[in-house]
Amino acid sequence: MSTAKTDKTQESGHPAEQDTRVRLLEAAGEVFAERGFHGVQIRDICALAGANIAAVNYHFKGKEGLYREVLKYAHHCAMAVEELQVAIPPNASAEQKLGVFVHTFFRSMLSGGRPSWNGKLLAREMIEPSAALDDLVMTEITPKFAMLRSIVAEMLGVAIEHPAVRWFGASVISQCLFWEHNKPVIQRLYPDLSYSDEQIRFIANHVVRTCTFAMVGARGKLDDYATWPESHR
Amino acid sequence: MSTAKTDKTQESGHPAEQDTRVRLLEAAGEVFAERGFHGVQIRDICALAGANIAAVNYHFKGKEGLYREVLKYAHHCAMAVEELQVAIPPNASAEQKLGVFVHTFFRSMLSGGRPSWNGKLLAREMIEPSAALDDLVMTEITPKFAMLRSIVAEMLGVAIEHPAVRWFGASVISQCLFWEHNKPVIQRLYPDLSYSDEQIRFIANHVVRTCTFAMVGARGKLDDYATWPESHR
């Protein structure tokens, strides 16, 4: 909505003047994740970042600009596709590949370098998609999902285009996302769950085992998946 | 925060004077689910409900009061525990019970009478827990989860206290919630997914089959689950 008025801001990457800028980014990510875009007032962000109220307008041209930058920042810190590609040995068994995928997914989501607001921010984006979601799906999610599909297809013993692949792929992902997206309820249900690194490995192992059992059990019984009701009625 | 001022409101259930009240409730549920508590202004709600701006303060003592009522309303409309208890035949096989559970869960979540904001509202509560979440967990979630645990224990062939039960229970629930909680991304990934009743049945069937394969495959191999790292470090 805001017409361009201050266009001559940081275009040329100056060396070390990004002090309050990144401080603002970190603080904003934390509170945006915690309370959502509308639930946050920039006065709080600036107080947390130790910056002046005018700083966010100076650096990001307003609250929305700040949010956009934060989102990019979060995506950039999230699990990168390249990280997966190098982590997965190309000539390993499908089950081993799945193990690497799931463990990497869990680690980057739940125990990554980012404090914790990374996943929350993305979860928020799932519920209330902003204009940035399309970009996110295309650049981040689709390539990762394609990788998973190839693994699943190998485990099921079918081609990657087989309709069953998408459903078993969803089974894998759903069991990963669950532990991040429903933390508040899960911690109330399981008070002894602290999301320590050990526990995360434990959970990831369970997911891998579960999916493996499901997929090897389903081999040769995938005919039902051909009769998918494309468009209803 | 508001001290009681109008206490003599509708205590005795008057016959048909709940006109604008329920209209307000419906409208508020829709927009609260869509844009969150802070993202909504009561002027919009009133416009959608065809009510005056003062109506929400008159009937609910403010925005927060309205939100609380809406949440109760949503819970009440969501899958009731009793509905499950009568739907599950007590002397059926464990797999059949699981089938009923999952299908009921999906139906009430994705194709219930409520337009769609019901699930979104609850999903929001998962990410940004309000004071009402404790109530919700105790009165709604815990009993349903206990029911699921008994089914899972039966399928695994272990006692309900066995540590493996909680993890396989999570595997079931996660695959159900996934389709509601990540709709925006899923629909971008699967453009032909319209969440019709037929498709929902299809998905539910997949979940049941997947979990069955996983649990029967895991039978007798549950020793690893005893070594859960209780409190980390």
Add this chain to the structure above:
DNA sequence: ACTTGATTGAAACAAGCGTTTGAACTCCTG
């Protein structure tokens, strides 16, 4: 018809909050 109480309506109020302003303060360059 008059009174009483509940509900609705239009307008105004007051606080919250994003944004702007203009001066002060650096740090660099000539």
Add this chain to the structure above:
DNA sequence: CAGGAGTTCAAACGCTTGTTTCAATCAAGT
């Protein structure tokens, strides 16, 4: 040191928004 660009600061501006007010309307009891 003078000049300037980049950055920070305190204060203030205005719009948004939840809430309040008070008169108007309506239904039912007497």
